[in-house]
Amino acid sequence: MLQVTSLEQLKAIKQAEIVNLGAFEDGTELIAEVKKPNLVDLMMHNKIPNSLMSVAMKVFNGKTKETADRVDSGDIKSFKEMFGLMETLAESCLVNPTYSQIKELGIDLTQDQLMTILIYTQGGVKALENFRKQQTNNENNQPSTEVQ
Known part of the structure; x- marks a missing residue:
């Protein structure tokens, strides 16, 4: 028999997670508490400007890679929309x-940090595991081609 979810259970649902968003240029890691936003809610409450609605819809429909490919191809409009x-x-x-x-504080997030946030919003912490592989060093303390 089904039971109604109690208010205590609802309060216990984890609303935020602590995630490593990557390093700034000086090497300082940005470890932040993040929550996964509801894209539909952002769109419905006009928190995504109309000029960004088309790219938001593509991301919402799972076409993040297609949109990123357009940015990589040098499409300035797509670049501005994506960022x-x-x-x-x-x-x-x-x-x-x-x-x-x-x-x-006058600090700008790096491209990698913004991309990490985008990937997190699409798949949560699990999606970040595959995104951020650590590069290993060889015996001469030089970067190797292997990742772990």
Whole structure:
């Protein structure tokens, strides 16, 4: 027999996760508390500007790679749209520190950090496991071609 989910159970649902979003240029790692935003909710509440709606719909429909390929091909409009969307997702995703706190310090997230947030929003922590492989060093302490 089905039981109604209690309010205590609902409160216990983990709302945020702590994730390594990668390093800044100086090597400082950004470890942040993040939550997975609801893209439909962002769209419905006009938190995604109309100019970014088409790229948001592609990402929402699982066409992130197709959109990223257009950016890689040098399509300036796609590049601006994709990074606009990634900033919007960073604003919605970052809990601690918040995106605005980072910006107030005069710090910009790196492309890799923004891409990590985008991938997180699409697949959660599991998606990041495959995205971020660690490069190993050989016996001469030089980067090797192997990843772990």
